[in-house]
Amino acid sequence: MFKILSKISLNSRTSRMTLSAPSIANSAKAGQFVVIRVDSFGERIPLTIADYNKNEGTIDIIYQKVGFTTSKLDMKSKGEYISDVVGPLGKPSQLMGYKNAIIVAGGTGCAIVFPQAKQLHENNCTVSTICGFQRKEFIILEKEICDISDFTRIVTDDGSNGNKGLVTDALLSRLEDKTQQYDLVITVGPLPMMKAVCAITKNFSIKTIVSMNPIMIDGTGMCGGCRVSVNGKTKFACVDGPDFDGHKINFDEIILKDKNYSYLYPNKREKNCKLLRGCSE
Ligand SMILES: Cc1cc2nc3c(=O)[nH]c(=O)nc-3n(C[C@H](O)[C@H](O)[C@H](O)COP(=O)(O)OP(=O)(O)OC[C@H]3O[C@@H](n4cnc5c(N)ncnc54)[C@H](O)[C@@H]3O)c2cc1C
Numbered sequence: 074m075f076k077i078l079s080k081i082s083l084n085s086r087t088s089r090m091t092l093s094a095p096s097i098a099n100s101a102k103a104g105q106f107v108v109i110r111v112d113s114f115g116e117r118i119p120l121t122i123a124d125y126n127k128n129e130g131t132i133d134i135i136y137q138k139v140g141f142t143t144s145k146l147d148m149k150s151k152g153e154y155i156s157d158v159v160g161p162l163g164k165p166s167q168l169m170g171y172k173n174a175i176i177v178a179g180g181t182g183c184a185i186v187f188p189q190a191k192q193l194h195e196n197n198c199t200v201s202t203i204c205g206f207q208r209k210e211f212i213i214l215e216k217e218i219c220d221i222s223d224f225t226r227i228v229t230d231d232g233s234n235g236n237k238g239l240v241t242d243a244l245l246s247r248l249e250d251k252t253q254q255y256d257l258v259i260t261v262g263p264l265p266m267m268k269a270v271c272a273i274t275k276n277f278s279i280k281t282i283v284s285m286n287p288i289m290i291d292g293t294g295m296c297g298g299c300r301v302s303v304n305g306k307t308k309f310a311c312v313d314g315p316d317f318d319g320h321k322i323n324f325d326e327i328i329l330k331d332k333n334y335s336y337l338y339p340n341k342r343e344k345n346c347k348l349l350r351g352c353s354e
């Protein structure tokens with residue numbers, strides 16, 4: 074059982090929890106994730122380790138309430154317990170040796186990429202961060218991102234924060250301004266966004282890491298649910314990733330696979346809502 078030490082609402086659909094998990098905190102590295110089960114009847118879902126503190130023995134998770142399990146998780150309060158937290162899983166990000174990096178994140182992707190940005194900053198790499206959100210009210214981690222970034226640009230789809238635009242436009246103008254040479258781009262967010270970022274960085278020949286978040290089931294490389302094609306070879310995001318070379322990912326294939334799941338999800342969502350409301354059918 075894993076005790077919830079704190080729970081903070083970041084916005085109407087996103088929360089941050091600090092969990093007591095000393096052995097996970099002790100071996101956690103940027104880029105890794107945990108698989109949680111809220112209670113013994115629950116399904117397993119992967120969530121990135123958004124932060125960790127080895128001295129305090131804690132890990133932080135930041136989750137967006139999108140469906141059954143994230144909503145169920147959000148019903149838990151400080152002082153209560155989560156049944157199972159397994160990790161750290163996945164390969165840690167390789168972040169040594171870079172001098173000047175750009176982080177490009179969309180929505181909850183900002184929580185997923187935050188530990189990588191923080192690690193780069195601690196490695197004395199200059200970090201420029203570009204984050205995009207739908208609306209001002211959905212902006213998360215603004216202060217934390219500014220604290221570890223040498224340059225921050227936050228844009229919104231509707232311009233409600235005063236900066237209307239797409240992360241890809243902000244990235245392009247940063248790269249076209251040739252005053253700086255970048256040796257790394259990390260991007261995390263919706264698949265079309267990551268695909269567009271990779272298309273831009275390929276033209277500038279900048280190494281680009283993407284964090285792939287496909288539907289995962291076991292999270293240990295056994296079910297094959299998280300397959301992605303990298304350079305024509307099948308990889309499992311849970312054990313070979315979740316970080317991959319963005320210029321080698323077959324985005325079209327994974328976007329198509331994701332669309333197939335979305336046909337299945339409306340029913341699942343309806344069923345889950347009924348379950349949450351306590352209806353048997
Ligand atoms: C390695 C990894 C790390 C992740 N880290 C985070 C994180 O730090 N914070 C966070 O909020 N989410 C993260 N996710 C996504 C998270 O696992 C899903 O949002 C969660 O499983 C949804 O469960 P649910 O039962 O609440 O929703 P469901 O009822 O299962 O699904 C509801 C909706 O969410 C979509 N969805 C489900 N799983 C995913 C997924 N893996 N990627 C994109 N959309 C999905 C479905 O298509 C559907 O539209 C991560 C996923 C992976 C694979």
Ligand code: FES
Pocket residue numbers: 288289290291292293294295296297298299300309310311312
């Ligand atoms: S989640 Fe099963 S193989 Fe990756």
